[in-house]
């Protein structure tokens with residue numbers, strides 16, 4: 001058993017007040033171990049992005065704790081919060097969010113430049129990640145000159161350059177074709193295994209989720225089911241079938257429900 005990296009205790013988040021109140025999270029509890037690749041699935045509006053954004057410290061929970069390596073990060077403020085966001089958390093969005101007027105390499109190095117890290121060391125790390133993510137040949141190009149898959153791998157390198165404890169990914173394959181999605185997911189899986197980075201990924205896609213080591217299903221702001229891939233004996237396709245069974249049990253199959 002690995003060490004617990006993240007512990008979510010009784011997390012609640014409401015938007016609005018009184019009659020207009022939406023309880024996006026309504027008492028979420030779970031733990032994530034170091035090096036896990038955790039998937040979060042659930043129907044539209046079930047609270048997945050709210051959960052990820054509470055962990056990313058982008059929104060403040062109404063109640064509950066987000067303990068990362070034992071510290072309640074939801075209480076961090078000011079400089080401590082900024083430093084924490086820059087160093088300990090990597091974030092990967094569906095739409096890449098690369099800056100068009102910077103080269104791929106400059107985009108990857110931007111967070112380390114902002115945080116005043118040693119640039120020589122950051123450049124070495126950039127080269128290592130570019131090799132790992134198979135994108136050395138596009139480092140000097142601009143985002144408009146590369147494919148969607150290359151853009152998302154550049155965004156992954158940017159998210160990983162500070163060697164965060166956890167990588168949070170919100171539908172990272174949502175804008176990719178199936179070949180690029182497969183390549184990205186294989187790399188993310190490798191990051192968990194080779195660098196022991198913990199990854200949490202929100203996805204609607206059962207196929208993307210089948211790369212995870214465990215999946216939490218969220219509905220109406222609470223976790224209602226969990227699937228764990230039985231490694232090493234369970235194949236990815238068998239795990240995929242089990243994921244589909246859960247999504248089908250929710251009614252309608254993964255394509256239109258999750």
Ligand SMILES: Nc1ncnc2c1ncn2[C@@H]1O[C@H](COP(=O)(O)OP(=O)(O)OP(=O)(O)O)[C@@H](O)[C@H]1O
Pocket residue numbers: 015016022023024042043044045046047048049050051
């Ligand atoms: N800023 C906000 N203000 C008010 N309500 C919000 C806000 N953000 C989310 N909500 C509501 O909270 C609930 C959960 O939203 P959330 O975005 O977390 O769901 P989701 O599972 O990520 O959905 P999707 O898969 O469609 O992205 C929804 O009912 C949504 O309308």
